[in-house]
Amino acid sequence: MFTGIIETLGVVTKLEKEQENLHISLESEITQELKIDQSVAHNGVCLTVVGINGKEYTVTAIKETIDKTAVGDWVVGEQVNLERAMKLGDRLDGHIVQGHVDETGVCKRIEDAEGSTIFTFEYNSNSENITIEKGSITVNGVSLTVVNSKKNEFSVAIIPYTLEHTMFKNLKIGTIINLEFDVLGKYVARLHGFKSA
Structure with missing residues (x-):
């Protein structure tokens, strides 16, 4: 984990x-x-x-x-x-991440937001994976909060520190990225028989 x-x-x-x-x-x-x-x-x-x-x-x-x-x-x-891997007893500063990528996505837009950078990603429209507004998502291993959640598309706001200290500084439009959707959300969706629209 x-x-x-x-x-x-x-x-x-x-x-x-x-x-x-x-x-x-x-x-x-x-x-x-x-x-x-x-x-x-x-x-x-x-x-x-x-x-x-x-x-x-x-x-x-x-x-x-x-x-x-x-x-x-x-x-x-x-x-x-x-x-x-996290140690038992450590603070959980991000969210629970399994390290099991659900699918890849592609970087569609990169926008300067005067203090942060907004990255928008698209993933398979036939996927049953979902995001929710203010929910958790893992992009290339980075725990992030979803903004602007849509069907098979979402954005994240990256602060300057994260931009500088992760591979986000190297992302370009068209870059393929790894996505791990929130494990709790996946279980809830499965229990309720949810399928993406």
Whole structure:
């Protein structure tokens, strides 16, 4: 479990295909604190550390992860949001995040709002995933509050600190992003048999 509060950025240093798996090596300031078998969220995707070599560590994405997330689009040199799993007893500063991406979306608009930046994202119109106004959403692992919720579209307001300390500063219109919808909302929707309109 994660909180969606990003600890630091990592940089992709190597991508290596092995059959249908993708081994991803990254360099990060938290590498020395990691251990083999530890779960780390990478742009919201929970991946297990399988190797550590100096300042670099390696994780492996299987075919399902590659198919359902933006991991397959990563390139060497790309910055990735990183968060280690939360500890029991810690404050839950964001919201409950599983690290299980529901689907990808695309950045449609970026607007300056005089003190914050508004990012608008669109996701599959056939999806049963939903957002609600002022509800929680995870975009590339960042816990955010939904504004302007619409059918298969929503916006988030990013404060300057978050913009500077996450990969949001690198987003462009057309960038594919990972989305994890609020787990509590998913359970409520399922219990009530809700399907998006």
